[in-house]
Amino acid sequence: MFARLCLIGVGLIGGSVAKAARQQGLCREIVGYGRAQDAANLQRAQQLGVIDSYFTDLGAALSAADCVVIASPVGAVSGIFKQLQPYWNPQTVYTDVCSTKTSVVQAAQAVFGAVPVNFVPAHPIAGAECSGVEAATADLFRQRRLIITPLDNTDPRCLDTIQRFWEAIGSSVSLMGVEHxxxxxxxxxxxxxxxxxxxxxxxxxxxxxxxxxxxxxxxxxxxxxxxxxxxxxxxxxxxxxxxxxxxxxxxxxxxxxxxxxxxxxxxxxxxxxxxxxxxxxxxxxxxxxxx
Structure with a gap:
């Protein structure tokens, strides 16, 4: 489905996305990106086989990536969009896993002027009281709801791609308005x-x-x-x-x-x-x- 899946944030959710995608054969390569101070966590994710490699340089992580999943805390999303803006590729599909959607959409609007058509906001209704990549599991999203909140300008092809991705890792996908x-x-x-x-x-x-x-x-x-x-x-x-x-x-x-x-x-x-x-x-x- 994807040649390179890039995860921005490799904790419980990001790590579980990686494990599920690998189990279902949905990508050839999975890479993680994080700040230099997160290198130990990224190294651990690589040791566990959750990701194939990691980068603390965003440009290198995004190189050849055809899907980017923002799996960071919602408070970090605005800063991540600012980092992504110079590298934004219209041929790549972008999505997120944040628990709030209005704040994510507003952050994208503030950085890009309008939400890019190839960004598909999403939220898996799944989690655990434990955190960190070591708590990640391939079945975290199986038979769990996944809400996609497309906007009026969302590219239908990108929407379809993200919906099929989440369904392939076992989620029950629903579409919903951002505010709702x-x-x-x-x-x-x-x-x-x-x-x-x-x-x-x-x-x-x-x-x-x-x-x-x-x-x-x-x-x-x-x-x-x-x-x-x-x-x-x-x-x-x-x-x-x-x-x-x-x-x-x-x-x-x-x-x-x-x-x-x-x-x-x-x-x-x-x-x-x-x-x-x-x-x-x-x-x-x-x-x-x-x-």
């Missing part, structure tokens, strides 16, 4: 991570005095799992999508206040109805997963 993507992901991914960070932070301070974690059961482990996610990555995501996240925090606070009121006033029927609705809503979600 950020609204949906704020609710289903960004807010849950913030809630996990907040709860574990709250209980962590209490644990220092009362050994709370010592007696935590499986439910706490399940809920708190995503609080192990990379803080730097999630700082970038939350800053990039705060206009969508802040209203959700306010709505969540209102829901908690309602439950607090029911408890204060012993409104057991309302509490039961709240719990029942939530259970049924989650079952609908599980049914959709099975479908």
């Amino acid at each position: 993507h950020d609204t949906v992901l704020a609710a289903t991914s960004h807010l849950p991570h913030l809630l996990a960070f907040a709860l574990v932070g709250l209980l962590g301070h209490k644990d220092e005095q009362r050994e709370i974690f010592k007696y935590a059961a499986g439910g706490f482990k399940d809920f708190s799992r995503i609080a192990s996610s990379d803080p730097t990555m999630w700082l970038d995501i939350c800053q990039a999508n705060k206009q969508e996240i802040i209203p959700l925090i306010q709505q969540y606070q209102a829901e908690l206040a309602k439950i607090e009121h029911y408890l204060h006033t012993d409104q057991t029927e309302q509490l039961f109805a709240t719990f029942t609705y939530a259970r049924n809503a989650r079952q609908r979600y599980l049914d959709q997963l099975e479908d």
